[in-house]
Amino acid sequence: MHELVQAVFGSDEKTALHQLIDALRVLDKFYFLRNEILHVFADYCQQYQKPAYFYYSSAIGKLINYTHEIILEAESTWFVVRPRIGSQQVWRLRPDFTGFDLMTPQAFLDVSDRLVNRYQPHILEIDLHPFYQGSPTIDDPRNIGQGLAFLNHYLCNQLLTNPEYWVEALFKALHRLHYNNIPLLISDRISSGTQLAKRLKQALKFLSQRSPNESYEKFRVDLQELGFEAGWGNTAARVSETLELFERLIDTPQPAILEAFVSRIPAVFRVVLISIHGWVGQQDVLGRDETLGQVIYVLEQARSLENKLQAEIKLAGLDLLGIKPHVIILTRLIPNCEGTECNLRLEKVQNTENAWILRVPFREFNPEITNNWISKFDIWPYLETFAEDAEKELLAEFQGCPSLIIGNYSDGNLVASLLSRSLKVTQCNIAHSLEKPKYLFSNLYWQDLEDQYHFSAQYTADIISMNAADFIITSSYQEIVGTPDSMGQYESYKCFTMPQLYHVIDGIDLFSPKFNMVPPGVDDKNFFPYTQKEDRDPSLSAQVIDLLFHREDPHIFGKLNNPNKRPIFAILPITFIKNLTGLAECFGRSQALQERCNLIIVTSKLHPDAATNPEDTREIQRLHDIINQYHLDGNIRWLGMRLPSNYIGEAYRVIGDRQGIYVHFARFEAFGRSILEAMISGLPTFASKFGGALEIIADQENGFHLNPTDLEETANKILNFLDQCDTHPEHWNEISEEMSQRIRNSYNWQSHTSQLLSLAKMFSFWNFIAPENNESRDRYMETLFHLIYKPRAEKILEKHLKF
Structure with a gap:
């Protein structure tokens, strides 16, 4: 990077740099992200009539394309440069433009605090780097996650x-x-x-x-x-x-x-899967909107684990000793369970012999709070005592100690860390999605968001659990370190500030072998290609067709003028991140799409008063407003109801019968379970380029990756695909088969479970023969837990006790 910086200053491009900084300052902003920086640079190149190569190939062009953030101080300009995946540097441009200085992370975090007027000269610095020194580490960024x-x-x-x-x-x-x-x-x-x-x-x-x-x-x-x-x-x-x-x-x-x-090696017999904050059940409930995917994942993983462990035990000859696998999904018991079975202490997982849902209640504190469902943003005060109570329950149910503890999401991972530390058991983390990269600038403005989101507790919990974990499972490479153009979810924890709380100088070693890509599978009983006619139920098909296209119901909006048009299908929770409003607006702005297609949306809610939080209320109302604004009544169907898994599976296949497409237009999607379901069902699938779909949909050149911030480009990509289908009648079938085959080959629970158990055995062996810095690292995590996390959680509890 130093050579590139010197090349800018050793040529007339230094003048271009000066002009670019002036162009940024005119915008009356102090903080710029990569997309804004590139946009301003493109405008600069056009204004000054630079040759085509200048944008990409000049020294300043390369520097700008490596730059992910720029901060403008009164005099200096700070560049956060990412010369390669998993690595970033901070450079400060001197006020007199005489040169660049390579700066420390501490200096950059200080200037970030000053940017929001929350700088303090002495602040806690969290640095995990010493605990990874001397440990085996991956050299090549391409091998991260392996x-x-x-x-x-x-x-x-x-x-x-x-x-x-x-x-x-x-x-x-x-x-x-x-x-x-x-x-x-x-x-x-x-x-x-x-x-x-x-x-x-x-x-x-x-x-x-x-x-x-x-x-x-x-x-x-x-x-x-x-x-x-x-x-x-x-x-x-x-x-x-x-x-x-x-x-x-x-x-x-x-x-x-x-x-x-x-x-x-027969080393895993008892497994705990922790999923705390959702409605974890089977009858009439599969999580809330914010936890639906996680609950389905955990239930399917539990079934697959039990099947695999049974097979391993039999092949090892241990069934002769009466040894059987025992899998427990650990969650919270919810007394006011709204007619579900989430108030049952123990529930057998369907289609298993010895897999169970064990529900442990939160200690009472304030029953007005703890007897009800608690949002993932408010759950933090109850986790320590939950872990203490759950430990006793687990030991009693297992009649011994578990072999492996798997946490899910931030809260489940923190409890996994507490249990693993106490029981001395191998810990695996699965994040599904981390909130920090989803909420832009949430760490910088955490104090303004604290009453609603409590990010100070959550981000501290994330740092503790991801460093305490023996190994971490991710669904994709980008989840760890992103792409050349974007930062990964875990990478966002590498260096950041929580102004007036702490600075993270080095929060996680991205090159650690603890990171492993193990993508999930698909429930192939409910989700299979639409062409498998012999496995489809004609009665179910008729019901689903009626639901999607014809039935009148208080929970269904819209009557299609022409039900035979090609359907664009989306089935997602209606949240700001999932961006169904963006999809509806894209459809509303494109008359060509409306002439050729119907838009069919399935969510769990139709009316604003059914939402459980203000953010979702706003999103539901906004979707209604967009439908009215663009007069979409005869071209859209919106089902606001929770459908059983077999109905959802058949819905994909019914759309496939009509050669429809699936669109996942999220602003960010860590992975995307519905993308797998749509693809294996045979639907050509278009999905956001911000997240895991970049890896699920392998061919990045065929236009199936969408930019949710560019509605016109999205409509054109879909229309281009439809044109190809019209000119080449077999095109839809070819894409359908390619997508279905990719999921069958690369995303299945058998492969997932085999890799998971191999990881558990290997890291258990590794910790036994080469414990490295684990004890000192865990002591450091305990310090963060007691001195930062607990005081933040106690503030939330104080608020809850006043209800």
């Missing part, structure tokens, strides 16, 4: 360079595996790694003389005499394969062998 593959290579290299130490480490890691005091894999008859290597050869020789299909039970005693306990396999062939993998791993360590061996 922590498991990195650790496999790293450990194999260690085995090669120091085989004696690592063979002993492997022995100790396997020797400690037990289930309810039943030893697994290796007994006390083997006392060292060296002895284990010798016994392996004896065991393999013994097994070579047995029939491959012979049951483990028949030769169990013989293996026990050699020091091998249950867990290696259920037949002679399976035990032999697993032992051979282990022997090969010791003799010629390779990542593929290590991964295959670890996948066979």
Whole structure:
């Protein structure tokens, strides 16, 4: 970056830089983000008639394209430059334009505070960098999010360079595996790694003389005499394969062998999935609008985990010992549950043998609050005592300690951290979406937003839990470090200010192997291609067609003048972030779209008075206003009702029957469950380029990525696709099949669960043999919890106690 800066000052482009800064100052603003900066630079290039190459290829053009933020002080100009993914620098342009100075994060955060008139000379600085020094780290940004593959290579290299130490480490890691005091894999008859290597050869020789299909039970005693306990396999062939993998791993360590061996190790039996603030239930309730996707995710993950663990236990031969998997979804019990079953302490997860929803109530404090549903923004005062109570309940239900704790969302991740710390259990975090990047400048103006959103508690909780976690699952690469043009969700926690509260100098190591991309799957019982006619229920189809196109109902708005026009379909909660109002306005502004298509929207609410918060009330009313403004009555259907999953699945397929399209027009979408559902159903899917859809819809050149801030471009992209369908009748079918096939290949629960369990086993092993800085790191997190988080949470509680 230094060379690029010098190139600007070593040429006549220095004058261009001066003119550009003057152009920014004329706008009477002090803070600019990347899109604004590029727009001003493009206008500058046009005004001064710069040649075409200047915008991209000149030194100043490259500098501006790397710049993500600019702050204008009275004299100096500050540039936040991102020369590569996962890395940023701060440069200050001197007042006299004699040069650029590379600045520290502290200096930049100070100037940010001054920008909002909340600077103080002495402020708490949070710096996690020392706790990651000396740890294995990924070098290439392209490999961020592939922590498991990195650790496999790293450990194999260690085995090669120091085989004696690592063979002993492997022995100790396997020797400690037990289930309810039943030893697994290796007994006390083997006392060292060296002895284990010798016994392996004896065991393999013994097994070579047995029939491959012979049951483990028949030769169990013989293996026990050699020091091998249950867990290696259920037949002679399976035990032999697993032992051979282990022997090969010791003799010629390779990542593929290590991964295959670890996948066979029976180390996970009891799993906790934490999802706290939603209505977690199955009958008549699947979360509120803000938690619907999370609840569906957790239920599907629980079913998949139990199935996979059952298969692993059987293949390991442990079913002979009566060992069964046990999966618990931990959530809160809600006494005033509005006719749902969210007031039941224990509920079995449908279509499972031993997966359960365990509901633990919040301690009473003020029953007017704690007996009711509590928004994700207000839940923070109750989490510590919830974790204490939940620990006792979990130990009682499991009759032992869990093997793995998985947190979901900010609140669930914080509770996972508290439980993991107390129980000494491997912790996995899943964020689904982090609020900080969704609410622009929310950290800078946190004091103004505190009464409604309580971001001070939430962002502190995020820092604590993401650093305390043993590993973090993300659905996409951009969730971690974004794209060359945008910052990732986790990356936004790297360096930021909460003025007059604290500065985060280094909040997370983005190159840590703890980050792993493990995308979710789709419920293939309810969501499958529209072409699978044999699996569709004609009666259900008729009901859904009537709902989408014809039925009159107090919860349905609009009567279509021509129901046979190609449908544009959207099914999302009606929130500001999901931006259904933007989609309606795009449709309303385009007469061409209205002539060729109908817009069909499915949300959970139709009327403003049904909303649970002011933001959603405004959004519902705004959608009504847009429909009236553009006179869309005969071209739009708006269903404001919660549909069961089987109806939603059939709705996608009914739209597919009519060669419709799906549009997801969110201002930002961390991943997008409905995108997966629409694509696997066979719908050509258009989705926001701000978020996970960039990776779900792989081909970025075919126009299926939309900019929700550009309504005209969006309409043109959809119309261009429709033109191609008209001129080439098979085009719709080709795109439909491509999208459906992509989801089937890349987004399925079987793959998700296999990767998740491999990660749990590997990081449990890693923490055992190389605990690094974990204890000191966790002490640091405890300090943040008690000195920052708890006082912020107590302020919320004081407010709640006054209700």
